Amino acid sequence: MERTQFNDAVHRYQDMVYRIALHHHANPADAEDAVQEVFLRLFTREKGFESGEHLRRWLIRVTVNVCRDTLKSAWRRNVPLDSVGELPAFEQPEQRELYQAVMALPEQDRTVLDLFYYEELTTKEIARLLHIRQTTVTTRLSRARERLKRQLKEAWQDDES
Amino acid sequence: MTNREFYRRTFSQLHSSAELNWEAFACMTRRKARRGTIRRAAVIAAGVAVLAALSTAAVATGLFGLGRFLMGEQARFEVPDGNGGMVQEQSYAITLQGYSDTPESRAKAEWERWLAGYDPDKAILECIGNEPVGPFSPYDSYYNIYTQEMANELEEIAERHGLNLHTGMTLLEDPQELFQETGGDFLGPNTAYTAYLYEDGTFAFDGEMDRRGGDVSIQFMRCVKGTLTDVMLVVGEPSLFESWEYRSACGIPVTLALGPHKGLLLAELADCYISVNILMGTEGEDGLTPADLEAFADSLDLTLLTPVKAPEIPDSAEEEPSSWPAPEEDAIYLQTGIQEAAAQRFFSQFALAVETRDVSALADMLCLPMELETGDGERTTIAAEEDLYRCFDTIFSQQIVDAIQQNRYTRERADLYAHGGMVGLGTAGEIWFGLAEDGDIRVFTIQQGDGGMALRRSAQGISDGPWAGE
Numbered sequence: 329m330e331r332t333q334f335n336d337a338v339h340r341y342q343d344m345v346y347r348i349a350l351h352h353h354a355n356p357a358d359a360e361d362a363v364q365e366v367f368l369r370l371f372t373r374e375k376g377f378e379s380g381e382h383l384r385r386w387l388i389r390v391t392v393n394v395c396r397d398t399l400k401s402a403w404r405r406n407v408p409l410d411s412v413g414e415l416p417a418f419e420q421p422e423q424r425e426l427y428q429a430v431m432a433l434p435e436q437d438r439t440v441l442d443l444f445y446y447e448e449l450t451t452k453e454i455a456r457l458l459h460i461r462q463t464t465v466t467t468r469l470s471r472a473r474e475r476l477k478r479q480l481k482e483a484w485q486d487d488e489s
Numbered sequence: 490m491t492n493r494e495f496y497r498r499t500f501s502q503l504h505s506s507a508e509l510n511w512e513a514f515a516c517m518t519r520r521k522a523r524r525g526t527i528r529r530a531a532v533i534a535a536g537v538a539v540l541a542a543l544s545t546a547a548v549a550t551g552l553f554g555l556g557r558f559l560m561g562e563q564a565r566f567e568v569p570d571g572n573g574g575m576v577q578e579q580s581y582a583i584t585l586q587g588y589s590d591t592p593e594s595r596a597k598a599e600w601e602r603w604l605a606g607y608d609p610d611k612a613i614l615e616c617i618g619n620e621p622v623g624p625f626s627p628y629d630s631y632y633n634i635y636t637q638e639m640a641n642e643l644e645e646i647a648e649r650h651g652l653n654l655h656t657g658m659t660l661l662e663d664p665q666e667l668f669q670e671t672g673g674d675f676l677g678p679n680t681a682y683t684a685y686l687y688e689d690g691t692f693a694f695d696g697e698m699d700r701r702g703g704d705v706s707i708q709f710m711r712c713v714k715g716t717l718t719d720v721m722l723v724v725g726e727p728s729l730f731e732s733w734e735y736r737s738a739c740g741i742p743v744t745l746a747l748g749p750h751k752g753l754l755l756a757e758l759a760d761c762y763i764s765v766n767i768l769m770g771t772e773g774e775d776g777l778t779p780a781d782l783e784a785f786a787d788s789l790d791l792t793l794l795t796p797v798k799a800p801e802i803p804d805s806a807e808e809e810p811s812s813w814p815a816p817e818e819d820a821i822y823l824q825t826g827i828q829e830a831a832a833q834r835f836f837s838q839f840a841l842a843v844e845t846r847d848v849s850a851l852a853d854m855l856c857l858p859m860e861l862e863t864g865d866g867e868r869t870t871i872a873a874e875e876d877l878y879r880c881f882d883t884i885f886s887q888q889i890v891d892a893i894q895q896n897r898y899t900r901e902r903a904d905l906y907a908h909g910g911m912v913g914l915g916t917a918g919e920i921w922f923g924l925a926e927d928g929d930i931r932v933f934t935i936q937q938g939d940g941g942m943a944l945r946r947s948a949q950g951i952s953d954g955p956w957a958g959e
Contacts, residue, residue: 335511
């Protein structure tokens with residue numbers, strides 16, 4: 329990839345890749361490793377992209393795949409909260425609570441939450457990206473929302489349509 | 490504020506701290522390419538039979554120093570041709586497991602002699618091709634075994650010489666990991682790349698010798714006594730080598746040898762043998778000198794390599810073989826969300842649990858509660874381990890056991906396929922498993938092809954398996 333394009337992609341999407349990886353691993357160090365790997369794959373990619381959106385979707389898909397590659401066990405459970413590491417600083421306490429609550433969710437629920445709420449993908453797009461059924465995406469979203477509601481109470485509103 | 494806004498405002502405060510730019514990646518990929526070249530040499534060194542010389546220097550005569558390590562007469566070996574290929578040449582080789590009369594060296598020599606007469610034209614190997622075979626023994630991959638006859642012969646040789654055989658190996662990408670497995674940083678100013686560490690503490694790595702005027706590539710090996718390691722070093726016709734005994738700075742006596750194209754450092758410690766193949770000799774303007782070799786010996790702290798402490802190596806069944814497809818080519822993953830490696834691991838554990846009648850393990854692997862229906866229409870709910878224990882033989886009938894056994898290539902790989910979002914096995918779809926709602930892999934259906942027995946998940950979700958009605 330050409331230098332200017334690559335540096336521009338890094339500037340635009342580095343935090344996006346980091347967020348997706350952090351949702352997957354619940355561990356900043358592992359997330360940073362994934363960021364390195366994802367952009368290395370972008371650096372070595374020979375084919376171009378049709379548009380900025382094409383690049384963004386490609387980065388999301390590669391990030392998910394890279395994160396999955398690092399999971400060796402089929403029996404991986406939730407990451408215990410105390411292994412999440414030092415908490416980042418947030419402007420407001422309820423934001424810190426949301427972060428903690430999300431990081432305490434099962435890994436597959438965290439990823440779906442990020443792709444839905446932050447990256448604003450539809451459940452159909454998420455299903456295609458993760459190679460799972462759309463109903464599975466909906467199930468995971470519902471389950472995650474219920475848990476966030478129980479934990480955060482008024483800070484997390486009832487389900488959106 | 491909506492949940493979406495709340496979410497975005499929270500997580501927008503998280504930033505990656507990695508400094509990434511085009512220049513950094515350009516530098517990184519250049520370093521990776523260089524390590525890749527050396528790593529291929531490490532595969533040759535640590536993989537199976539021969540550490541190949543970069544050139545076959547002519548010259549010879551019996552050397553007292555190096556001569557004690559020679560493995561008998563010349564034999565034909567494959568050595569790099571300098572153009573990326575391999576060529577067969579007549580050459581001498583030295584053992585890397587002490588003098589030629591140690592049990593390890595004699596066993597290795599015997600194994601080589603036997604191999605020279607077995608499958609000399611590679612007819613058996615060509616017949617097998619790239620299809621997975623075996624396993625014939627727990628040692629197959631460490632000795633390049635591809636028939637039961639080879640496995641049997643190797644075991645007999647090892648037993649005759651009172652030796653163990655390797656059963657596990659792990660890769661250590663970071664030299665610090667290797668230093669943790671030994672007594673500490675034994676390398677000093679020299680460099681190690683990826684290391685291969687075996688279950689008994691034997692290890693090998695490619696690296697570089699720190700030398701004024703430019704680093705020199707090396708291949709470093711520690712062979713633990715008491716285990717047959719399938720390795721030796723081709724040295725050409727040995728006598729252009731000057732060899733001498735030297736007491737290194739750490740107090741360990743070593744044998745040094747220097748030829749036109751390579752240098753050697755060999756040492757015997759209490760419980761292991763050390764060998765370093767230095768990929769440069771005396772030839773050329775900047776050729777190595779005896780003083781360089783002695784300085785290298787002085788830079789190492791070999792005392793840290795003994796006593797050997799056996800590392801913890803993960804069960805080889807837990808490691809993913811390098812032959813697993815990449816995610817975008819993994820047909821099972823694309824259809825089920827389960828990577829083939831994970832599916833194979835799950836199925837191996839399932840098959841073992843059936844074989845050993847481990848009801849407790851099986852109860853964890855089934856998507857309980859399930860409904861059992863026998864051929865005569867009788868129905869039972871299998872909700873817990875006790876139910877499974879009571880109905881074990883009904884469920885795991887000979888037909889089901891045959892389906893499991895007959896559709897396995899090896900202990901680690903079965904003939905799995907994907908359909909309708911699940912992973913299946915058996916010509917009649919006898920076993921189906923997939924991702925349960927909690928994200929774990931579980932078995933949803935076990936059924937005989939003749940309709941004699943069926944165990945299916947109760948009520949919701951999967952019932953007859955995705956082939957029902959086809």
